[in-house]
Amino acid sequence: MSGYNFAYLDESTKRMIRRAILKAVAIPGHQVPFGSREMPLPYGWGTGGIQVTAAVLGPADVLKVIDQGSDDTTNAVSIRAFFRRTAGVATTESTEAATIIQTRHRIPERPLREDQILVYQVPIPEPLGRLEPRIAETRRMHAMADYGLMHVKLYEDIARHGHIATSYSYPVMVNSRYLMSPSPIPAFDNPKMDQMPALQLFGAGREKRIYAVPPYTSVKSLDFDDHPFRPIRAPHACELCGSRDTYLDEVLTDDVGGRIFVCSDTDFCSERQAVKEAAE
Amino acid sequence: MNERSSKTPHPIPPPQAGEGGAHLPPPLLAGEGRGGGLAAQTPLLTARDLTLRFGRIAALDSVDIDIHPGEVVAIVGESGSGKTTLLRVLSGLMRPDAGEVSYLGQDVLGMTEAARRRLMRTEWGFVHQNPRDGLRMAVSAGGNIGERLMATGARHYGNIRDQAAHWLTRVEIDPTRMDEVPAKFSGGMQQRLQIARTLVTLPKLVFMDEPTGGLDVSVQARLLDLIRALVADLGLAVLIVTHDIAAARLLAHRMLVMRHGVVVESGLTDRVLDDPQHPYTQLLVSSVLA
Numbered sequence: 001m002s003g004y005n006f007a008y009l010d011e012s013t014k015r016m017i018r019r020a021i022l023k024a025v026a027i028p029g030h031q032v033p034f035g036s037r038e039m040p041l042p043y044g045w046g047t048g049g050i051q052v053t054a055a056v057l058g059p060a061d062v063l064k065v066i067d068q069g070s071d072d073t074t075n076a077v078s079i080r081a082f083f084r085r086t087a088g089v090a091t092t093e094s095t096e097a098a099t100i101i102q103t104r105h106r107i108p109e110r111p112l113r114e115d116q117i118l119v120y121q122v123p124i125p126e127p128l129g130r131l132e133p134r135i136a137e138t139r140r141m142h143a144m145a146d147y148g149l150m151h152v153k154l155y156e157d158i159a160r161h162g163h164i165a166t167s168y169s170y171p172v173m174v175n176s177r178y179l180m181s182p183s184p185i186p187a188f189d190n191p192k193m194d195q196m197p198a199l200q201l202f203g204a205g206r207e208k209r210i211y212a213v214p215p216y217t218s219v220k221s222l223d224f225d226d227h228p229f230r231p232i233r234a235p236h237a238c239e240l241c242g243s244r245d246t247y248l249d250e251v252l253t254d255d256v257g258g259r260i261f262v263c264s265d266t267d268f269c270s271e272r273q274a275v276k277e278a279a280e
Numbered sequence: 281m282n283e284r285s286s287k288t289p290h291p292i293p294p295p296q297a298g299e300g301g302a303h304l305p306p307p308l309l310a311g312e313g314r315g316g317g318l319a320a321q322t323p324l325l326t327a328r329d330l331t332l333r334f335g336r337i338a339a340l341d342s343v344d345i346d347i348h349p350g351e352v353v354a355i356v357g358e359s360g361s362g363k364t365t366l367l368r369v370l371s372g373l374m375r376p377d378a379g380e381v382s383y384l385g386q387d388v389l390g391m392t393e394a395a396r397r398r399l400m401r402t403e404w405g406f407v408h409q410n411p412r413d414g415l416r417m418a419v420s421a422g423g424n425i426g427e428r429l430m431a432t433g434a435r436h437y438g439n440i441r442d443q444a445a446h447w448l449t450r451v452e453i454d455p456t457r458m459d460e461v462p463a464k465f466s467g468g469m470q471q472r473l474q475i476a477r478t479l480v481t482l483p484k485l486v487f488m489d490e491p492t493g494g495l496d497v498s499v500q501a502r503l504l505d506l507i508r509a510l511v512a513d514l515g516l517a518v519l520i521v522t523h524d525i526a527a528a529r530l531l532a533h534r535m536l537v538m539r540h541g542v543v544v545e546s547g548l549t550d551r552v553l554d555d556p557q558h559p560y561t562q563l564l565v566s567s568v569l570a
Contacts, residue, residue: 144394148401148431152416152423155430158437159420159459224437 007054007087013037017055017210021201024212029174030142031125036208046079046104047205049121053102056117056201057083062090064098069106069247069264076104095267105168107189109246109268112198114215120183122204125211127171127181147179150222158227167232173220174213182219188231188247193219236261241272322384323348324485324517330369330379338541339365340376345536345543347485350515354532354549356522356564362541363521364489370519371406371487372396383485401431405478409490411470414477415462421448421473422458428481447476451506468499472506479510488520492527504530525568529553537561 005011013035020034039047057063063083067075071093079102080091092098095108102119112118128138131149141147150171157165170187174180182190183202193200193213200213213219223229234248239260246268248261263269323346332340339362347353355363368374370381372388381388383399391399400406408414415424422444426434434440445455451472453465462470471491478486491507492500504527511518511531522528528535529549536546537558545558556562 140393144397146397146401146431148427151430151435152419152427155423155426155437155440156419159422159441223435225435227437 004086006059007057007083007089008040009037009051009054013051014055017051020210021052021055021212024201024210025199025214027178028213028217029172029178029180029211031209031211033208034210036205039205040082041078043206044123045075046102046121048203048207048210049102049104049119049205050079050082050203051205052119052201052203052210053083053100054087056119057087057089057100059087059089061099062092062097064092064095064101064267065103066101066106066108066265066267067104068249069108070266072266093267094271095265105184105186106247106264107185107192109263109265111192112196114197116198118196118198118200120185120200120202122181122183122202122207122209124169125181125202125204125207125209127169127179142178145177147173150179151224154222154224154227158224164223164227164229170229171222173222175217176220179222180211180213180219186232186247187221187229188233190219190221190229191231195219234261238263238269238272241269241276243269243272321349325370325381325383325388325519327370327381328379330366330376330381332365332369332374332376332541338362340369340379341541342379343538343541343543345370347517347519349484349517351534352511352516352518352520352532354520354522354528354535355538356525356528356535357538358523358564361538363523363538365541366538367487367489367519367521371400371404401428402481403484405481405483405486407471407474407478407486407488407491409493411462411467411474414474415470417463418461420459420461421453421465424462424473424477425480428477432481443480447480448473450510451476452502466499468495468503471495471503475507475510479514479516482514483516485517485519488518490522490524491520492522492524500524500527507531525553525564537564 016035020032024030024032036048037051039050041047063080065076065079067073070076083089084091095101095110099115100117100119101108104121107118126138128141128149131153132138132141154164166187168186169181169184170190172180172182172190172193182193195216195218197215199215202211221229234250236248237244238246238248239262241263243263246263246265249264250259250261252259325347327343327345330340330343343366355366357363365374369376375389422441425444425447426440429440429443444458448455448458453469453472462473465473492503495503508531520531532549534547535549535552536543537552537560538544539560545552545556545561552561553565556565
C-alpha cells in the first residue's frame with residue numbers, strides 16, 4: 001500500500017518497540033514501558049498487540065490472528081486485513097503454517113514451535129492492580145518480589161467459593177521471579193505457557209507496557225499446596241469435532257434453552273473435522 | 281518509693297508473668313539497674329541523636345532511645361510533640377536529618393528498602409491508630425491475618441486458616457466470623473483484628489501508634505488488657521505512642537515524655553508518673569482525671 005511504511009509504523013517507532021521487546025525478553029515477566037502510538041483502531045481492540053506484531057513482522061512472515069480462539073471474528077479479520085494491506089505479508093488461518101500469531105484471549109490448542117512467535121493483546125498488564133490501586137506501590141512490590149497480596153486474593157477465592165474461582169487472567173510466576181498477568185486467557189491455557197518453545201510477547205497499548213516470556217521459560221500458576229491449580233474447562237465434548245480435551249465455547253442455538261459446546265480454537269476444530277470426514 | 285515500685289526488684293523475666301494479667305508484669309529494670317541473665321541482653325533497637333526539622337519546627341531534637349527485648353516503652357506527650365514522628369523514624373518510614381537507628385546491630389536507615397520491608401513483615405509489626413490504615417477492608421478477617429503468613433511464604437490454605445482461627449480466638453473475636461470483612465466489625469474488633477494480623481508472624485518488636493485512640497472507654501480498657509496479656513505471653517518488645525497517661529501506666533515498663541521534639545523526662549513508668557521531675561511532666565500527670 002503506497003503512502004505507508006512497511007507494517008504501518010515508521011522505522012524509528014519500530015526500533016523503539018524492539019528495544020522494549022529486547023529488554024522484556026531479557027527480564028522475563030517484567031513490564032517494560034514503551035511509547036505506545038495512536039493506532040487506527042480503538043484502545044481495547046488490540047493496539048498493543050498490533051504494535052508488537054508490526055515491530056517483529058518481516059516480509060517473509062506468515063501471520064495468523066485469532067480472537068477468542070476464532071479466526072473469523074471481526075477483530076481477527078480486520079487485523080489480518082490491516083497487515084495484508086500495510087505489509088503485504090501472507091496471512092493464514094492455520095496454526096501450523098503461521099510464523100507469527102497475534103491472539104486475543106487464547107493460546108492455540110496445537111503446540112507451538114521454536115520458529116513461531118505468539119503475540120498477546122493485553123488489556124490490563126498489572127496483575128496486582130485490582131488489589132493495590134497505587135501504581136508506584138505495585139512497581140515497588142514487583143521490585144521487592146513482595147507478592148503475598150496475590151495469595152491473599154486466592155485465599156479469599158477459596159474462603160468464599162470453596163475453590164480458586166479465578167477462571168481467566170489467572171496470575172503466574174515467571175522464571176520464579178516476576179508475577180505476571182497472562183492476559184485474559186482462560187486458566188485452562190496457563191499450563192501451555194510453561195516451557196513453551198515459542199517466544200511469547202505481550203503488548204498493552206493503552207497501558208503502554210510490553211512484557212515477554214522467552215522460549216523454554218518456567219511459568220507457574222500460583223496456588224496453595226492443599227488447593228493446587230487446576231485448569232477449568234466445560235465438562236463436555238465438542239459438538240463438531242468430538243474433542244474432550246480442548247477449551248470449549250458455549251453457543252446458544254435458539255431461544256428455548258438449546259445450546260451446544262464447540263471448540264473455541266476454530267482452526268484446531270476444523271482440522272479435526274476434516275480428518276474425521278476423510279476417515280469416513 | 282511507692283508500693284508498686286517496691287515490688288519490682290524480683291528478678292522474674294516478663295514472659296512468665298501471670299496469665300490474663302490481673303497484675304502488671306514486673307517491669308524490666310532499665311539501664312544501670314540490670315543484673316545478669318536475660319536482662320543483660322543487648323537492646324533490640326537503639327537510636328542516637330535523632331534530629332528532624334519540618335521547616336522551622338523541630339519535630340525531633342537529638343532524641344536517644346533504647347528498647348530492650350520484652351520491654352514495653354511508652355512515648356507520651358501532647359499533640360505535635362513529635363511522638364508519631366519518632367515512631368515513624370524508628371520504624372524506617374521516615375528519614376531523620378541526622379542521627380542513627382540500629383536494630384540488632386543493623387543500621388535501619390542505611391538498609392535497603394527490600395531489607396526494611398522484610399523486617400517489617402517478619403520481626404517488626406506496626407499497629408496503626410486507625411485500623412483502616414492497617415487492615416485491608418475489602419479482605420476477610422482470615423485473609424487479613426493470613427497476609428503476613430503468605431507474604432513470608434506460607435502456601436498451605438488449611439494451615440493458614442488454622443492460624444487465623446487461633447489468632448482470632450486469642451484476640452477474643454469469634455472464629456466463626458473469620459470470613460466476614462472487617463467493615464462489618466465494630467471499631468474495637470477492628471483494632472483487635474489489626475493486632476492479630478500484626479502478631480501472627482510472632483514479631484520481636486511492635487510499634488503501636490495510639491492503639492486505643494478513637495475507642496470508647498470500656499472498649500479501651502478491654503483492648504489494653506488484651507495487649508498487656510499478649511505482650512507478657514509472647515515476650516514482645518513494644519514501642520507505644522500515646523497521649524493517654526492511664527494507658528501508658530497500665531502497659532509500659534518505661535516511659536519517655538516528649539515536648540517540642542525533645543525528650544524532657546524518661547525513666548520507669550511508676551517513677552515518672554508518681555514523682556515527675558520536669559514541670560511539663562508534672563503538668564501532664566496532674567491533668568489526668570481521677
